[in-house]
Every structure is written in C-alpha cells, then in structure tokens.
Amino acid sequence: MISGEQSDKKTGYLFAMLGGICWALAGVCGQYLFQSKAVTAEWLVPVRLVSAGVIILLVACFRKGKAAIFSIWQDRNNIVPIFIFALVGTALCQYSFFASISVSNAATATFISYISPIFIMIYVVFRTKRIPACLELLSILLVIIxxxxxxxxxxxxxxxxxxxxxxxxxxSAASFAVYSIQPQRLMRKHDTLIVTGWGMLIAGAALFVLFKPWIYEVNYDLSVFLSLSVLVLFGTILSYVFYLEGIKRVGATAGSLLSSIEPIVATLLSALWLGQHFAAFDFIGFAFILIIPILLSRESLTKADRASR
Structure with a gap:
C-alpha cells in the first residue's frame, strides 16, 4: 500500500515537471509568433483553446464514451465550478499570460507568472484560518523585491x-492559482481529460465571442501551422493534462514547486532559439521569484494545502 502511494507521488512529480516543460515550449512558440509573424494574443488564445478543447473531448469520448463526457453536466452543482474554472482559471490565465509575452518576452512573463504560489498560499491561509508562517511572509517580501x-x-x-x-x-499568476486549486474537487468525480476539455472549450468559445479572431489577418504559412500545432498539442493539451494529473496526486503547492522548471526552460529556449538577451539584473530578479515555490513547499504548508482540498 505504501509502495503504491509512493509510486503515485513519483508519477505526480513527473507529471508536474512535464507540464512545466510543455508550458515553457508554448510560451516561446507564442513569442515567436508575436515577433516574427505579427500574430496577436486576441487571435492566438481563442484559436488555441478551442482547438485543444475539441481535441481533448474527442480523445475523452474515444476513451470513456460519449455518455461520460456529458456526465459532468448532469449534476447541477458542477455548472458554476466548471464555468469558474473555464473563464477565470483558463481563459483569463491564458490570455493574460500571452498578453504579457506579447509586450515583453516569454521568460520574463513566465517568471512573473510564477508568483502564483503566493496567491495559493494566501488562499490556504484564509481557508485554514491560520496566521501566515515566517517563511510565507518572507516569500511575499521576495516577490516584491x-x-x-x-x-x-x-x-x-x-x-x-x-x-x-x-x-x-x-x-496570469492570480488566475493560475485559481486553475491550480478550483478544479480539484471536480477532478475527484470526473476524468481529468473531461474537466480540462470542457474548461478549454468554454474558455475558447467565450474568447471567440469577445475578441472575434476571424477579423485578424494572419499569414498562414508552414511555420505558423507548426508553431500553432506545438502550442495546441504540447503547450495546451499535454501541459494542462500533465499538470492537473500532477496536482491531483501531490497537491497544488508541491505541483507549483515542481513545475517551476518552466521559467528555467523558457529562459534557455528564449536565449538559444529567439536570441533573447537578459541583463544581470533580470537573473537576480528571476532568482528571487524562483526561490518562492521552494520556500512554500515546506511540509507545514503542504499539509495545510492538502487539508484544504
């Protein structure tokens, strides 16, 4: 029994890290499209989410059957949570992240978004009605610095x-905290693919109505299709499924820590692929932020996080 639990945890650790790597790849592909192909976040994010949502639900339908993918709507108590997950945890998170990339770069946007453990910590503190620990207060100070x-x-x-x-x-960081915490109860009752697929489809549909991506002119050459394919397959489908499966096994706090490999990978890819240059001050700031999930992964917070789920 213990061995099985340990194996499940190891799988969760691996999934959370793979989710971070896939997200890094997505961010850099997005930066490439913004810089080289004049693509906008208002076009990219709705197209990406709808495409991924449809694909995920088709896969879930193949694996679980048509009845299973619609079973989530049979319980009225699921309606509000799935829409919060879709509109705040997915649509707002995705759009704000790529909007940040479009006016900066993938590495900087990723590092800023990695203050999300602070928002998770704040939620845990209020949820468990306890006084913040010294390390948690230190983490807030490190975010500011x-x-x-x-x-x-x-x-x-x-x-x-x-x-x-x-x-x-x-x-993006605040809405990613919602993404990490809010759907966990849904995923206890329904398959991760089904929850993720509906979240992305609803989010994409809402952004389609809001941004009308069909009004934007895009040069659909091979590089655009390849980059969009990587964004949908790795940066949307696999990244979110991996991460959600990871936090399902190890909790939101530990998942945030393990997926913090994302900004490191994003920085390397930005430098090697896109020739992005970073100043020494950037790396100092990155270091202050990157240490946050490490501090917040202390056992006391992890236990409180699991108790709150």
Missing part, C-alpha cells in the same frame, strides 16, 4: 519592462 528588480533593474525612476507586461503577468 524580485518584481521590483525585473521591472526597474534597480532604478526606481525607470521601468525596463512595460507596466502592461507587469500587470498582465500578475493577473
């Missing part, structure tokens, strides 16, 4: 990234 360094490079009178990039990145 890290973002200040990335945004100003130490000069308070100068912003080296746009306020838009900073705001969208913080929104």
């Amino acid at each position: 890290g973002i200040f360094i990335i945004a100003t490079h130490g000069n308070i009178d100068n912003l080296v990234i746009s306020a838009q990039a900073l705001i969208w990145g913080i929104i």
Whole structure:
C-alpha cells in the first residue's frame, strides 16, 4: 500500500515537471509568433483553446464514451465550478499570460507568472484560518523585491519592462492559482481529460465571442501551422493534462514547486532559439521569484494545502 502511494507521488512529480516543460515550449512558440509573424494574443488564445478543447473531448469520448463526457453536466452543482474554472482559471490565465509575452518576452512573463504560489498560499491561509508562517511572509517580501528588480533593474525612476507586461503577468499568476486549486474537487468525480476539455472549450468559445479572431489577418504559412500545432498539442493539451494529473496526486503547492522548471526552460529556449538577451539584473530578479515555490513547499504548508482540498 505504501509502495503504491509512493509510486503515485513519483508519477505526480513527473507529471508536474512535464507540464512545466510543455508550458515553457508554448510560451516561446507564442513569442515567436508575436515577433516574427505579427500574430496577436486576441487571435492566438481563442484559436488555441478551442482547438485543444475539441481535441481533448474527442480523445475523452474515444476513451470513456460519449455518455461520460456529458456526465459532468448532469449534476447541477458542477455548472458554476466548471464555468469558474473555464473563464477565470483558463481563459483569463491564458490570455493574460500571452498578453504579457506579447509586450515583453516569454521568460520574463513566465517568471512573473510564477508568483502564483503566493496567491495559493494566501488562499490556504484564509481557508485554514491560520496566521501566515515566517517563511510565507518572507516569500511575499521576495516577490516584491524580485518584481521590483525585473521591472526597474534597480532604478526606481525607470521601468525596463512595460507596466502592461507587469500587470498582465500578475493577473496570469492570480488566475493560475485559481486553475491550480478550483478544479480539484471536480477532478475527484470526473476524468481529468473531461474537466480540462470542457474548461478549454468554454474558455475558447467565450474568447471567440469577445475578441472575434476571424477579423485578424494572419499569414498562414508552414511555420505558423507548426508553431500553432506545438502550442495546441504540447503547450495546451499535454501541459494542462500533465499538470492537473500532477496536482491531483501531490497537491497544488508541491505541483507549483515542481513545475517551476518552466521559467528555467523558457529562459534557455528564449536565449538559444529567439536570441533573447537578459541583463544581470533580470537573473537576480528571476532568482528571487524562483526561490518562492521552494520556500512554500515546506511540509507545514503542504499539509495545510492538502487539508484544504
């Protein structure tokens, strides 16, 4: 029994890390499309989410049957949670992340979004009605320092990234916390593919109505199709399924820690593939933010996180 639990945890650790790697690949592909193909987030995100949602539900239908994928709607208690998951945890998270990339770069947007454990920690503190631990308060201080360094490079009178990039990145972090916590009860009752598929389809449909991506002119050449395919397959389908399966096994806090490989991979890919240059101050700011999930992965917080689920 213990051996089985340990194996399940190891699988969860692997899934959370793979989710982070796939997200990094998606962010860099998005930056490539923004920089080289003049694609906009208003076109990319709805197309990406609808495509991925349809594919995931088709796979779920093949695996579980038609009745299974619609079973989630038979319980009225699922309707509000699935729409919160879709509109806040998926649509807002995805759009804000790519909006941040479009006005900065994949690595910077990814690192800013990795303050999401702070929002998870705040939720856990309120949910468990306890006083924040010293390490948790230290993490908040590190967030402030890290973002200040990335945004100003130490000069308070100068912003080296746009306020838009900073705001969208913080929104992405907050909505990703919703994505990490909110669907866990749904996933106890329904298959991860089904929850993820409906979340993405609803999110994509809402953004289609909001942004009308068909009005944007896009040069549909081979590189656009290849980049979009990578975004849909690895950056949307596999990344979200891997991550959700990971936190299902090890919890949201541990999942956030393990998927923190994402900004490291995003930085490497941005530098090697897109020739992105980073200043020493950027890496200092990145380090302050990257240490946050490590601090928040202390056993005391992990136990409280699991108790809150």
